[in-house]
Amino acid sequence: MTSPLQLKQSLREWMDVFMHRSMRGWMTFAKTTGLSMPQFSILMQLHHRGPCGMSEISERFDITAAAASQLTEKLVQGGYIERAEDPSDRRAKSIQLTPKGKELVDVGMTERYRWMDELVSKLSTEDKPKVVEALKVLTEAARQLDETA
Amino acid sequence: MTSPLQLKQSLREWMDVFMHRSMRGWMTFAKTTGLSMPQFSILMQLHHRGPCGMSEISERFDITAAAASQLTEKLVQGGYIERAEDPSDRRAKSIQLTPKGKELVDVGMTERYRWMDELVSKLSTEDKPKVVEALKVLTEAARQLDETA
DNA sequence: CTTTTTAGTTAAGCGGGCTTAACTTTATGC
């Protein structure tokens, strides 16, 4: 029998360990790129959710349109994103990653994945399938939660 | 048979989902407190690793001693931490959370845990023990990695 | 006991993110 407490407890412990590593790695990488965290976040967001307009950026990061405009301007200057005109609405801009931007995100992800690959190498052969299954279950549950919320 | 690729893949998917939720929740909370991310990070760090001196803060966050001093000063002003004199070395300061600081960290953790509790409620009865076991294995492996690194 | 090293503080100055406010341009409602 698995008590609810036990499950919550193991999730929390895992999260503590995991968050620490992940956050630190993320910030460290952002620093090496010379980009600020907000700038880097915009790149990551474009990677995950695809091209979008100015207004979506200000919504998602809860900043004014002015702030979003200025932030993206710097990323355009840096050559990480491009601001194309939306043909259907000439007021709107379609913002998307350039190859250089994609490259940077990929490198960042790879660095963050490295720790996980090391983690995998620490697992015993009999543990691996169990872990795979559990993670799939968790990921599926998380996706469900995101959809309903 | 579990292929190494399958394991890496499921870990990465889980991480993507997990990181998004976690990071967003963390930043949102930091915003509501009125503290900046660096300030909030110091509080979290004090919570996890206990009291420390000024120099440790500048090391861990990779900032100059001057920056660390100024950051902590603001947290002292806000009543979140206190700066006591180290009796064994009167140059050094022992920095630790005040009750108010502890309270704030606790509230933040609770908020971040809420999502995980919802996650747990989405799991089927037969999945729960598997997840518990897998997470324990992963946490243990992560701790081992941290120690060797 | 003097010199040097170590821990931390303070002040000046830079760049970044953010906001408000004023503005341009394009779409929409009537």
Next chain:
DNA sequence: GCATAAAGTTAAGCCCGCTTAACTAAAAAG
């Protein structure tokens, strides 16, 4: 067509984090 709303931009100004540089005070080294 004209007024109004919507999407972005630009500029001024604020606060913040960070760095360098100059400083104080205490410990360690010689």
